[in-house]
Amino acid sequence: MVTTIDDLLARSRAGVHRPGAEEAFRAQRDGALLVDIRPAAQRAAEGEIPGALIIERNVLEWRLDPTGGHRIPEATGHDLEVILVCSEGYASSLAAASLRDLGLHRATDLDGGFVGWAAAGLPTRQGG
Secondary structure, rough: OOHHHHHHHHHOOOOOOOOOOHHHHHHOOOOOOEOOOOOHHHHHHHOOOOOOOOOOOHHHHHHOOOOEEEOOOOOOOOOOOEEEOOOOOOOHHHHHHHHOOOOOOEEEEEHHHHHHHHHHOOOOOOOO
C-alpha cells in the first residue's frame, strides 16, 4: 500500500501533544530544549528564536541520540524534553516522530512553527 505525505504526517502526530507558541515559550523557560531545524537560509529570511538550539534537519538524529557518538552535550538521556521548530510545523512533526523512534519519548514539535511563534508576539531576532 502506498502512503501519502498526509498519512505520514497524521501518523507522526497521532496521540502526541504539540504545544502552541505560549506553552512552548514557558517550556523553554522551564528547561525544555527548543530546537530549530530550519536551514540557514530560512532562518536568515524569517528570523530566529532567542535561546533555541540550532540543529539542521539533516543531522538531527545524530546530534540528539543520547547513545550516539555524534551527540551534543545537551543530549543527556531519553527523557529529554525536546520541542522541534520548523517554519510552519510540518517538517518538525515528521522529525519529532523520528526522535521518538530513537527513544526520545518526550520529543514533540511546535504547533504552527516559527510563523506561529512570531505571530504570537514572542521574542524573535534577526536571523544570521
